[in-house]
Amino acid sequence: MSVRHNIIALQANIAEAVLGQEQVIRHVLLALLANGHLLLEGLPGLAKTRTVKALARQLDAKMSRIQFTPDLLPSDITGAEVLHQLDGQNQIRFQPGPLFGSIILADEINRAPAKVQAALLEAMEERQITVAGQSHPMSELFMVLATQNPIEQEGTYPLPEAQMDRFLMKVQLDYPAPADESQVLRLLREEEQQARLDMTSASACLDPAAIFAARRELSGVHVAESIDRYLIDLVNATRHPIDYDADLARWIAIGTSPRGGIGLDRTARAHAWLEGQDFVTPDDVRAVLHPVLRHRLRLSYDAVADGVNADQVLDRLLDKVAIPA
Numbered sequence: 001m002s003v004r005h006n007i008i009a010l011q012a013n014i015a016e017a018v019l020g021q022e023q024v025i026r027h028v029l030l031a032l033l034a035n036g037h038l039l040l041e042g043l044p045g046l047a048k049t050r051t052v053k054a055l056a057r058q059l060d061a062k063m064s065r066i067q068f069t070p071d072l073l074p075s076d077i078t079g080a081e082v083l084h085q086l087d088g089q090n091q092i093r094f095q096p097g098p099l100f101g102s103i104i105l106a107d108e109i110n111r112a113p114a115k116v117q118a119a120l121l122e123a124m125e126e127r128q129i130t131v132a133g134q135s136h137p138m139s140e141l142f143m144v145l146a147t148q149n150p151i152e153q154e155g156t157y158p159l160p161e162a163q164m165d166r167f168l169m170k171v172q173l174d175y176p177a178p179a180d181e182s183q184v185l186r187l188l189r190e191e192e193q194q195a196r197l198d199m200t201s202a203s204a205c206l207d208p209a210a211i212f213a214a215r216r217e218l219s220g221v222h223v224a225e226s227i228d229r230y231l232i233d234l235v236n237a238t239r240h241p242i243d244y245d246a247d248l249a250r251w252i253a254i255g256t257s258p259r260g261g262i263g264l265d266r267t268a269r270a271h272a273w274l275e276g277q278d279f280v281t282p283d284d285v286r287a288v289l290h291p292v293l294r295h296r297l298r299l300s301y302d303a304v305a306d307g308v309n310a311d312q313v314l315d316r317l318l319d320k321v322a323i324p325a
Contacts, residue, residue, distance in 0.1 A: 003217060004276065006210045007033070010058055017054040018047050019187060020180025027171045027291050028055060028145070029274065033214055034266040036168025037124050037144040039109075039159075039295060046173040048147040049107060056103040060205035061141055064101030068112035074119035078129050079136075094131055099123050102139045102208070106146035110156045117163055120144065124166045141208050161298070168263045169288075170295035214273070221269040222279040226324035231268070231285055233321050235261040238297060244320040251306070251313050254298035264292045282323045290314050 007029065014025050024040070028051060031038040040048045049065075056063035066077055079097030083090055098104070099120075109117065123129055127138045146167070149156055164170075176184065238255030241248035267288040272280045294310040303313065 003210055003213045004273070006206055007214055007274065010206050010210075013058045014051070014054045017057075017187075018051045019183045020176030021047055021051060021173065024051060024171055024173055026274075027169055028052075030267050030270045030288065031145075031168050032143060032211060033218060033270040033273065034168060034263070035143075035215055036263060036266065037166060038146070039164070039167040039170040040145060040147045040173060041150060041170060042147075042173030044149060046175065048173060049105065052103065052105045052145045052147075055145075056105075058205055059103070059141075059208055059211070061102035061208055062139070063103040063105060064098035065105040065107060066098050067107050068109050068116065070111065070113060072112050072116045074115055077116065078119055078123070078131065081132055094134065094136060096136065097129075099129065100136070100138065102141040102143070104142070104144045106144055108148060108156075109146040110148040110159055113157075114160065117159060121163060121166060124163075141211065164295045165257055165259050167295060168267065169291040171291050172294075218266075218269050218273050220278070221273050223265065223269065224279070227268075227280050227282065227285065228265075230282055230321070230324045231261060231264055234285070234289065234293075234317065235264065237317050237321050238293070245316060248313065248316055248320065251300055251303035251308055252297060253300040256293050256296040260293055260296045264288065267292050286318060289318065 011025055011029055014028075015022060018025060028038060032055070040051070042048055053063065075097065077097050077099050079095050079100065081092050082095040084093050085091070106120070109120075123138060123142075124144055127142055129136045129138070144167075148159070175181075235256055235258075237244050237248070238252055238260075241252045241255070264285065268280050268284045271288050272278075272284045275284070277284075290311055293314060297310050297313060299308070299310060299313065303309075
């Protein structure tokens with residue numbers, strides 16, 4: 001079986017455990033292939049946590065779940081140096097925190113204070129934690145999947161812009177269709193009766209080596225110069241919107257960072273590869289534009305007054321930026 005077929009099988013297996021969220025599962029896999037982190041936003045009960053657990057289970061990867069609360073301390077997630085006694089001698093050793101896993105579920109990340117949110121920055125960007133001047137590398141598969149409820153919900157706090165930019169994609173979840181919700185009820189009854197998910201054998205899981213092989217294949221996906229120009233035009237349009245449309249200029253206060261363009265390139269290549277292509281098309285770029293850039297735009301007060309959200313701004317952007325011939 002080819003590497004791509006392994007990944008498609010992984011997607012199908014996760015979809016069996018998380019019904020009605022096919023697009024979300026697709027974006028999770030794109031982030032995994034592109035070696036990026038993912039922010040899942042939605043109201044409570046929309047299977048955000050279940051999706052992350054299903055991914056870790058199917059990969060047979062070490063998953064760490066961190067429940068973010070207002071009283072959490074940075075050392076609670078990164079770990080700290082602890083005094084140990086060995087053969088009558090006192091020794092100070094580093095005790096790793098829950099961040100030292102492969103799949104990290106940062107649950108309700110927007111309920112934590114700024115200090116704890118900032119503690120994630122080095123781990124997400126540098127793939128390491130520094131404690132007392134000593135650096136500790138993260139797992140090769142290290143991926144943070146953070147969940148948050150919409151910021152208008154009571155008791156939540158918006159993430160700092162610097163940390164939002166560390167996420168490759170922001171995926172928004174919506175309520176499942178009635179037919180899918182009916183299947184969810186039946187699935188949960190089956191799990192209660194048979195404990196089917198707990199009985200999943202390790203042999204049915206995908207070896208993480210398949211993910212690393214897929215990432216190596218992504219580097220071979222061809223990106224033409226015209227696609228590069230299209231990608232850069234889209235990014236620059238968020239920074240200089242007046243050159244494209246008067247409404248865009250009113251709605252966008254701050255455009256995307258260079259990290260947004262890098263993420264768009266990596267995710268578009270992952271999308272093309274998953275579609276069985278060895279080159280990127282404009283459709284691949286357009287397919288991933290919203291989850292890659294929606295959290296990297298700072299909208300103006302005019303946009304809020306007009307009732308315009310980031311996705312609507314990106315829709316207008318796609319209409320105004322010319323597609324390469």
